[in-house]
Structures are given as structure tokens and as C-alpha cells.
Amino acid sequence: MDRFRDPPMDFSSLLLRLYRLSQELPIQHFQDAALSLVKQVLPFDSSMWGTATTTPEGIEIHTVHLHEKSPEMVVAYEDLKHQDLAAASVFGKSRVTHTFNTDRFFAGAAHSEFRGFLQRFGHENFFVSAEGIPSRNFMHWFSLYRADKHAHCTEDERLLLGQLAPHVMQALALNRVMHLDHLEAADRALSPHGSAIADGRGVLYHADPQFNALAQAEWSDWRGPHLPAPLLAELALGHECFIGRSIIVRPYLEQGLLFLKARARCPADQLTPREWTIARLIAKGESHKQIAQALGRSPATVRNQIQGIYEKLQVSSIATLIEALRSAE
Structure with missing residues (x-):
């Protein structure tokens, strides 16, 4: 029996702290705090946390949060993403946690360019934990990087992260919904209302029944999982609100996400x-x-x-x- 099949009490305490942080911290601080909490039981130097879909050229990042990591890394990655075999190994899976040693996994001349990129940014050893929706070609993941060549990722650590990662991702989802609740308190004119969270490409991360009903009243053939195209196009122009035939939608852009409040039109x-x-x-x-x-x-x-x-x-x-x-x- 593996040692993490029955999580110890300190693991439970960590989860309690994680979910408490998701309710107490503002959205701009939660991810760094959550990763710092993970670091207490699973040491790492830096992290990248985001969502993505796949394209023939490699993964297409929708949202990304960098922890102790320079934005330069993401820019450099764009030119090499088609060589990312680590990302390819987790895509298309419902839930997976893998470990990688850069010298071994990207060995050989064929991978020298991507191996050099990883080592340049301190990715000698790393974990990738992901939850995917294969039917939508969509993935929520985070990577934990170690800069020390000798700090290999162990199987026990992989099992621990496999248990912890779903809670980390769920806590982020709760933190975002809590942020919607704060927006509601600050914008009571849109109550009763519908709420939704989407990224800049229109992928929905959350939509309550009221939002769905209001959107379907405006666009009868809409069923998700993306925002209606006319709404996304209007929001992309930076307008303060979308005024439709039967719906009003007000966007709030924070942390690379669209927090949406919607209501029916009124006199x-x-x-x-x-x-x-x-x-x-x-x-x-x-x-x-x-x-x-x-x-x-x-x-x-x-x-x-x-x-x-x-x-x-x-x-x-x-x-x-x-x-x-x-x-x-």
C-alpha cells in the first residue's frame, strides 16, 4: 500500500488552510498563497499555473499565472511550444500527474533546443498536474519546477501531488466564485442577476443557471461551453457593457479573466x-x-x-x- 493512500492529519490541515484561503483572499493574491502552501509539503522553486487548449502548433495558453517566474519564459515558450513533449503527455487525459527530469525526458540532439530552454529557466526537474475535458480539448494545469539537477521528483511526491492537485484547482474555482459574490455586493443594481466567468477566448469557467437562462433568452440556439459569439465580440472592443435585445451584461476584467454580471433589460x-x-x-x-x-x-x-x-x-x-x-x- 502506498504511503499516501490514506492522507495523514497534516494533509487534512493543509486542505483546511487551502480552502480557508480561497474564501479569505482577494483573487489577485490567492494563487501565490496557494502555491506557497503547497511548497511547505512539496518543495519547488517556481511554478506556472493556467488553462490551455491544443492546436497543431502546440498548446494554446488561455490564462497563465506565474509564481517566481519571469514573463520572459512564456514569451520564449511560444516559439518552442510545438516541441513540448511533457505537455503532450498530459493533454487529452481527464486527470494526471507526471514527473519529468529534463536531461532524461528531453535527451538527444532532436530535443536539444527545448532542453536548453527548460534549463535556461531553471526547469531541471518538474511536476505537471492536469485536469482535462477531452471532449472540449481543454486543460487546467499547473507545473512545479526545481532548478537543482539533483532534486529529482520522487514517486511519493507524485502521489502526494496527485491527491493535492484537485483540491488546489477546486479552491481556485471557489475563489473566483467568491470574487463574483464581492462584485455582486458592489453592484446591487444587477440583482437579481446571472453570473459567469470566462477567459479572453470565451471559454466558460463558471456560469450559474440565471446567466444561462438570460443568455438563452437572447440567443435561443446558445448552449455553451463558450460565450455567445456576439457577446464575446462586443466585450473584446472594451465596451463597459453589452446591451442586447433582452439582456444587459457588464464585464469586469481581472487576472486575465472576464467576470460577468447579467440581467434582463428593464424600462x-x-x-x-x-x-x-x-x-x-x-x-x-x-x-x-x-x-x-x-x-x-x-x-x-x-x-x-x-x-x-x-x-x-x-x-x-x-x-x-x-x-x-x-x-x-
Whole structure:
């Protein structure tokens, strides 16, 4: 029986700390903290953590987090990724953890260029742990690198990482969903709402039932696992929000990911910027004469605009106007 089949109590304590960090730390700090925690039981010098798909030219990185590693490494990797036999060995598998010694695995003249790249960036020995979705040609992985030629990765360490890695990846998913919850608290106007997380290529990492229902109402033939093409194209332009026929989507770009909040369109979405200004002043209790004076317009003009606002919002009192504005602010 291998020594890690029944994890010791300190392993359980590590998991408790990991999941607690996923709830307590902001998204920009969690991955470094999680890797530092892993380092306490599995020594390594640097790490790369991300998601990818495969192409004929090698893996196509969607998201990447570098831990104690220069961005120069990722740039250099792009020119050599088609030679990465280590990545090829884990792709297409549902769950796998492998160990590699650079001199042995990339031995011979045919691999000298990629071997030189690995050694240049301190990848003498390394682990790769991955979870894949073969049907989508998609992989979530992280690599742990050792710069010492003699610090070989042992079988016991591989087994330990194989048990730990799914929890590390799940903790990251929870941390991202927690970040969505914080966005909700800061943007209560989009409640009730739908939430989703996607990368810059539109691959969905999370989508709640409300988001799916809202998206399907807008695009009846959409079923995922990517964002609807019209939505992704609009978000790529850097607009503050997407306004569709029946949906409003607001993106927040952080850590290379799109955190999306969506809601159904409402009557207040029809208001012009000028009407919004007047509506907010009405909500504060200002009379049409006071509003006219503040905006430098005639009372008659403002009175007519107020009537138009009430008609657009389908309301008949200040209380219901305030409620209508809250649904879209």
C-alpha cells in the first residue's frame, strides 16, 4: 500500500488552510498563497499555473499565472511550444500527474533546443498536474519546477501531488466564485442577476443557471461551453457593457479573466442620459422648477420631459420611479 493512500492529519490541515484561503483572499493574491502552501509539503522553486487548449502548433495558453517566474519564459515558450513533449503527455487525459527530469525526458540532439530552454529557466526537474475535458480539448494545469539537477521528483511526491492537485484547482474555482459574490455586493443594481466567468477566448469557467437562462433568452440556439459569439465580440472592443435585445451584461476584467454580471433589460434602460439626470433629481425630491433652474432649462420643457420619463418607466409616483431606477443603475 502506498504511503499516501490514506492522507495523514497534516494533509487534512493543509486542505483546511487551502480552502480557508480561497474564501479569505482577494483573487489577485490567492494563487501565490496557494502555491506557497503547497511548497511547505512539496518543495519547488517556481511554478506556472493556467488553462490551455491544443492546436497543431502546440498548446494554446488561455490564462497563465506565474509564481517566481519571469514573463520572459512564456514569451520564449511560444516559439518552442510545438516541441513540448511533457505537455503532450498530459493533454487529452481527464486527470494526471507526471514527473519529468529534463536531461532524461528531453535527451538527444532532436530535443536539444527545448532542453536548453527548460534549463535556461531553471526547469531541471518538474511536476505537471492536469485536469482535462477531452471532449472540449481543454486543460487546467499547473507545473512545479526545481532548478537543482539533483532534486529529482520522487514517486511519493507524485502521489502526494496527485491527491493535492484537485483540491488546489477546486479552491481556485471557489475563489473566483467568491470574487463574483464581492462584485455582486458592489453592484446591487444587477440583482437579481446571472453570473459567469470566462477567459479572453470565451471559454466558460463558471456560469450559474440565471446567466444561462438570460443568455438563452437572447440567443435561443446558445448552449455553451463558450460565450455567445456576439457577446464575446462586443466585450473584446472594451465596451463597459453589452446591451442586447433582452439582456444587459457588464464585464469586469481581472487576472486575465472576464467576470460577468447579467440581467434582463428593464424600462429604465430606455432613458437617455439627460432623462437619467432628471430622473435622479426627481428621486431626490426636486420639483420641476428646481430641476429647470439647475439645468438651465424652462420649467415647461422639464415638465414635459418628466412626463416622458414616467411614461417610459410605466410608473405614476416617485416611489415607483425610484424602484424602477434601482433596477438599472
